[in-house]
Amino acid sequence: MATVTRRSGVEDPPGREPRTALSRGAGRGRPPTGGEFWWWMFMRVSGMVLFVLAVGHVLIMHVVDTGVDRVDFQFVAVRWGSPFWKTWDWLMLVLSLVHGVNGLRVITLDYVRRPGVRIALNGVFTITGAVLFALGTIIVFTFDPSRWPGVAP
Amino acid sequence: MRVAQRRMTKKARGFGSLYRGREGQWSWLAHRVTGVAIILFLFAHVVDTAMVGWGPGAYDRVVEVYHNPIVKLLELGLVAAVIYHALNGVRIMVIDFYPRANDWNRQLIYGTTAVFVAAMIPITYLIVKPVFLELF
Incomplete structure (x- = not known):
């Protein structure tokens, strides 16, 4: 039996039945080159950072103390x-917006067949993300509680 | 080959009816659904947090929504979505960067699910308890 190269790039050992797609749960293979490869890499690197930032945020703001x-x-x-x-x-704002908007883009590649509709939809997602990035950044860096004396410390 | 494929199909048919893809397909679906839920919430959450820039009157009124007991049950769903997406994301990365781990994909999925459930037990208790105290 010929060796079969899986999408993951690993060859099935010779003499063993190549597995069918049904038994494979590994998801999207690594794109070989180009922009898609870097998006693939970004999702993983930002995912690792967001694991700490987002899970930490959720536990601190919603679980510990009186939530x-x-x-x-x-x-x-x-x-x-x-x-x-x-x-x-x-950092969480930037990474989660880019990670999330790219996630939506990947999903539209699966479900939205017409390129025009897909580009329009992803345009809406990207603009939404960019506006929220700008809003969040301005608020985080210009926030000054001393403008409301007596309330803030 | 044909025998193996038939066996796979038979096995797959007995497990759920929607995708017939067994555990991998369900974790893929859960990753997608939790991801979409989180980004849609995030769009709203950036706006509500930005209200701090308009002072305590605006922010405290907006954040009051989160203190509503029914909203807290949605909050539990959000926390669950984030934790599942994070844990399952680690599993995906393990397989991506150590492709050999793909041979234990099913076990990794059950492991991920076990960690998720174990984490959600105390978290559910902590979030739901004040809701009960408030409602009854």
């Missing part, structure tokens, strides 16, 4: 007094 009940303006004012949390939140 989301303790979150209010005062809480954010204290939190963003620290450059560490500002950096955390801004």
Whole structure:
């Protein structure tokens, strides 16, 4: 039996039945070159960073202590007094928006067949992401709780 | 080859009816669904967080929505989605960077699911408990 190269790039050992697509759950193969390869790599690298940032964020804001009940303006004012949390939140904003918008693009490649519709849809996703990136960035870096004296520390 | 394929098809047919792709297909679907849910929430979440720029009056009124007990059940769903997507993402990366691990894909999926369920037990308790105390 001929050796079969899987999408993962690993050859099935000779003398063994090549597995069919049905038994393969590994998902999308690595694109060989070009832009798609870099998007593939970006999703994995940003995924690793977001594992820490997003899971950490969710546990801190929604699970520990009294969870989301303790979150209010005062809480954010204290939190963003620290450059560490500002950096955390801004980095998470950038990575999650790009990771998410690219994820949507990958999904449209599967389900939206007409190129015009797909480009329009991805244009909407990209513009939404860009506007929210701008909004989030402006707020994180211009936020000054001393404008509301008496409320913030 | 034909025998193996028939065996695969038979095995696959007995497991769920939607995709017939066994565990890999279900984890793929769950990854997609949780991913879309998270990005759609994120679009709204950036806007609601940006309200801090308009002061305590605006922000506290918006964040009040999150303190609603029914919304907290949705919040639990969001936390579950993020944790599942993160854990399953690690499994995908393990297979991508160590392709040999693909031979244990099924075991890795069950492992991922076990870690997810184990993490969600205390998290569900912590989020749902105040909802019960508030409602009853």
